[in-house]
Amino acid sequence: MTFALQFTIDVLSLGGAYALMALGLVIVYGILKLVNFAYGELIMVTGYTLFLMGGSGLPWLVMAAVAVAMAVVTGVLTDYIAFRPVRAKSITAVLITSFAFSTLLQNAALLFISPRPRNVPLPALFSQTVEIAGVITPVRNLVTIAAAVVLLAVFAWAMRRTVLGIAMRAAATNFTMARMLGIPANLIISSAFAISGLLAGVVGILWIGRIGSVVPGIGSEPLLVAFIATVIGGMRSLEGAVLGGFLLALIDTSLNYLLSQELLKFRDAFTFGLVILILLWRPEGLLKGPATGQRT
């Protein structure tokens, strides 16, 4: 029983973080049909903003809010710098500019801050543990679960109940038709990048909360995780990204418990092996997303 609870908390907290990461990536992909390879750097920006404010003496929640806001700003900037100038031209160009923007941000961090890990200020809460029904678990895991539940609920509500959310869902299935109803392309794309930045910012804080420090390459693992989760879940479906995130966390956590000490080093190989099996079974991902073909 205690094991079951422990396992559930582990899966849900890791899965919550993975799901938010994947959602942040897929919201932009859904509309532009392009993977934003500078996505991981949004997490890096969050970390360094937190680090730079370390000595400011501001309350931690204010610092966290500023760090998330910086991720949102950087997300929107990604669109203006890397995507918008070349969007109409070629997909390859956008792929390269998004890589370039990612490298540029990483190198800026290397050059102006340090290649070495920098400690970020974290509230004491993040290093405390709590006992629930005989299970000792870090409080940050519960914070992650709560943050994921709240954000996913708000996100689901906004996508169904606000005009902008409905317009974004429409734009994800048929961008040209959405524009022919008067929905401005730039507003939709900027909103997607802003939401992507918001999710990355929150995940960034939770992610860095696990590690305690930030390095220039911190974004590469979340980017990979988000990418794999969306591929498993189905690139064209928001629900799929969330499902993929939780599934990937389930696989990772199960392997953590199942594999012996020597094999644990190769956990990623086992994870990717399972991902390949899932994709052989469902090449389009678990959820196919809305049909794009119309009835005639």
Next chain:
Amino acid sequence: MLELTDVEVRYGAIRAVRGISLKAEKGELVALLGANGAGKTSTLMCIAGALKAAAGTIRLDGRDVTSATPEAMVRNGVATVTETRDVFPDLTVAENLTLGSYIRRSDRAGVAEDREKMFALFPRLAERYGQPAGTLSGGEQQMLVIARAILSRPRILLLDEPSLGLAPVIVDQIFEMIGVLKRSGLTIVLVEQNAAKALAVADRAYVMRLGRIAASGSAAEIGATTDLGALYLGG
């Protein structure tokens, strides 16, 4: 009101529309007829702003709108119903209609009133209000996209092949609807392969062939002088 002068549309090296000029006056229903591949849809998409004109000008009330974006054209009062219908299949009927009134979303009372009018006109849509649009039949989807276009309160409606793939009884209903819209004073540009039906509601018509205007005149003239059967075959 709407005036095209020597408009060309290209897809890479292919010239789909090779310099056409046409006009639609206020309240007029202009039909654009021709075989598959004549350039009718390209012309319409070019007016809507979804395709860029390679040459020529498009004027709306004398103002040059040749390079306007699709969203700007909607704000200029041009609504489009595409050939492929393009309902948002995973959005409900209600959500599809909400997006139709996107540009006037602050006018809540007016939108609600127009919505009721649309439901009176198309009772099927009211019945299927909360259902995903992808589950509607072809005819219902056609009604939905027409209602969605009207909710932007356009001055000009571009209708692309509203009868395509629909049962004859539904086609009759759709054309009845087009007549109602025309009588309400709306300017309509209608692309249609069903030439007889189109000419019955149109004031004037243009016949396109291989990207050019082959004939133009009043609907009666075109009906009398053009071999409608040959139109389909591109003759």
